[in-house]
Amino acid sequence: MDLAHGALVVALLAVIGVTTSFTKRKAQGHPPLPPGPKPLPILGNLHRMNTDYPWITYKEWSDIYGDIIYSRILNQDVIILNSEKVARALLEKRSSNYSDRPRFATVELFGIAFRTVMRSYGDVWRRHRRIFHQAFRPEAAVIYRPMQLRKARQLLVDLLHDPAKYETHLETHSASIVMSAVYDYETKPNDPLVSMIREAMDRIIHAETPEKTAIIDSYPALTLIPAWFPGASFKRHALELKSVLKDMVEKPFEYAIDRISSGLSASSMVSEGLARFQGDPSFELAIKESSATAFGAGSETTHSALLVFIQAMTLNPEVQKRAQAEIDRIVGSERLPDFGDRASMPYIEAVLRETLRFHPIAPLAVPHAAVNDDVYEGYFIPKGITIVTNVWAMTHDATKYPAPFEFKPERFFTSSGDLNDDCVTPVWGWGRRICVGRYIADASLWSAIASMLAVFDFLKATDANGKDIDFEPRWTSGIASRPMTFPCQIVPRRRDMDVEKLTSLIATTV
Ligand code: HEM
Numbered sequence: 001m002d003l004a005h006g007a008l009v010v011a012l013l014a015v016i017g018v019t020t021s022f023t024k025r026k027a028q029g030h031p032p033l034p035p036g037p038k039p040l041p042i043l044g045n046l047h048r049m050n051t052d053y054p055w056i057t058y059k060e061w062s063d064i065y066g067d068i069i070y071s072r073i074l075n076q077d078v079i080i081l082n083s084e085k086v087a088r089a090l091l092e093k094r095s096s097n098y099s100d101r102p103r104f105a106t107v108e109l110f111g112i113a114f115r116t117v118m119r120s121y122g123d124v125w126r127r128h129r130r131i132f133h134q135a136f137r138p139e140a141a142v143i144y145r146p147m148q149l150r151k152a153r154q155l156l157v158d159l160l161h162d163p164a165k166y167e168t169h170l171e172t173h174s175a176s177i178v179m180s181a182v183y184d185y186e187t188k189p190n191d192p193l194v195s196m197i198r199e200a201m202d203r204i205i206h207a208e209t210p211e212k213t214a215i216i217d218s219y220p221a222l223t224l225i226p227a228w229f230p231g232a233s234f235k236r237h238a239l240e241l242k243s244v245l246k247d248m249v250e251k252p253f254e255y256a257i258d259r260i261s262s263g264l265s266a267s268s269m270v271s272e273g274l275a276r277f278q279g280d281p282s283f284e285l286a287i288k289e290s291s292a293t294a295f296g297a298g299s300e301t302t303h304s305a306l307l308v309f310i311q312a313m314t315l316n317p318e319v320q321k322r323a324q325a326e327i328d329r330i331v332g333s334e335r336l337p338d339f340g341d342r343a344s345m346p347y348i349e350a351v352l353r354e355t356l357r358f359h360p361i362a363p364l365a366v367p368h369a370a371v372n373d374d375v376y377e378g379y380f381i382p383k384g385i386t387i388v389t390n391v392w393a394m395t396h397d398a399t400k401y402p403a404p405f406e407f408k409p410e411r412f413f414t415s416s417g418d419l420n421d422d423c424v425t426p427v428w429g430w431g432r433r434i435c436v437g438r439y440i441a442d443a444s445l446w447s448a449i450a451s452m453l454a455v456f457d458f459l460k461a462t463d464a465n466g467k468d469i470d471f472e473p474r475w476t477s478g479i480a481s482r483p484m485t486f487p488c489q490i491v492p493r494r495r496d497m498d499v500e501k502l503t504s505l506i507a508t509t510v
Pocket of ligand 1 (some may be wrong): 129132178293294295302305365428441
């Protein structure tokens with residue numbers, strides 16, 4: 001359903017005629033719902049929202065209504081948690097009640113309900129988590145470090161040869177780590193399997209545009225409209241998507257099975273899962289589906305965070321210099337950083353934390369849902385309601401992070417000069433649903449950041465007169481957000497060496 005059919009949508013909404021939310025009606029006879037802006041019939045609070053960056057609106061509302069807010073967007077009831085304290089009190093301390101996901105009609109319609117990330121809280125989801133945990137828990141995740149370092153070195157070589165294409169190189173780097181860790185699949189340039197998965201992901205993203213999902217999820221009766229009905233192109237997209245998704249789930253899994261059968265396979269999420277849960281048929285499908293989730297959950301997220309880092313380095317040369325000085329002091333110029341250096345480089349650690357804080361790439365994390373009715377601080381939280389955590393508001397809370405719009409790794413040090421214990425955990429989500437890929441993601445980010453800082457300077461691009469091109473950070477909208485393309489130059493720090501010499505120097509450190 002495209003927006004050109006807006007008139008049809010409005011007409012349908014009028015026919016459906018739902019103006020009072022289920023939650024409002026259900027709340028009668030209970031304590032009050034949390035405070036929030038007054039909703040209009042049909043639109044709810046949609047007219048008052050910054051629909052591109054809703055986290056900004058939610059933060060503004062929190063200044064008026066407090067840390068816990070009730071809002072209605074079209075016909076969807078939402079409770080927004082704007083502070084870490086409230087998010088922990090509900091999603092962690094009462095995690096058995098807040099680990100479900102909202103039911104979206106679009107998720108069923110488009111055939112994407114198999115993904116771990118959208119699974120309901122229950123046995124199948126538990127199986128998925130066990131499989132992820134088996135492969136990516138802290139003790140297991142260290143197995144992937146040599147591979148992650150190798151991929152970081154490859155990223156350096158790609159940046160050396162074609163720095164202008166840095167966005168593509170970061171994308172390739174993150175995708176190749178996930179493919180290796182999940183399927184033991186070594187990606188090639190223009191890899192056909194990765195292209196197929198990307199195309200499927202693009203179609204999911206295209207299918208899930210906010211305006212489509214908001215309308216269909218608010219009025220699930222729309223999914224009953226036949227595919228031939230004018231304006232119902234979403235039904236045709238849904239049919240096409242289902243066949244693409246089948247390949248996305250099956251093809252890489254078949255590759256991993258062949259590899260394991262050949263006896264050549266290195267450790268991967270699939271090999272670990274099969275070894276651990278062999279012979280249990282309920283796990284076989286779960287291994288396939290959870291591994292197919294990993295690409296979508298782990299590739300774009302990592303690459304987006306690295307874009308935040310490059311943008312921050314370009315705009316903050318003094319931070320960059322301090323970070324490079326630390327690497328030079330600890331690592332020297334004869335080799336590149338590796339994980340053994342990590343504990344000795346607190347400033348790099350702080351740069352990584354500040355990257356995650358400065359722009360959380362999932363500013364509203366992923367919504368949770370309440371399993372049962374609950375009451376918190378005198379407010380009623382109805383069963384099934386969507387719970388959104390405003391991670392962006394938490395990482396831009398000026399009382400915790402003074403001058404939150406400045407990129408200042410120094411904020412992670414105590415007055416005695418040690419790293420503090422703030423690891424910006426809200427960016428990984430909450431409770432039983434917390435990101436299962438966080439240890440592997442953290443190692444991918446660290447190895448890429450330390451390697452890039454060792455070899456490159458990130459500078460502002462210059463215009464025809466040699467003048468720096470200034471820019472303000474701008475962010476993409478959507479459930480995952482990253483910097484919009486920005487002008488920068490990536491040049492080797494060793495200006496005395498040509499590309500070939502530097503490439504062979506990097507190769508000797510792999
Ligand atoms: C910078 C990188 C990443 C960030 C910032 C990130 C962030 C998140 C967030 C905010 C959630 C939602 C948590 C919640 O609902 O409370 C999540 C869930 C998830 N993440 Fe990550 N993630 C990253 C990388 C990865 C990687 C590398 C993988 C796997 C290879 C991964 C796999 C998952 C999965 C499977 C879930 C769903 C968990 C569930 O619903 O139970 N993520 N992630």
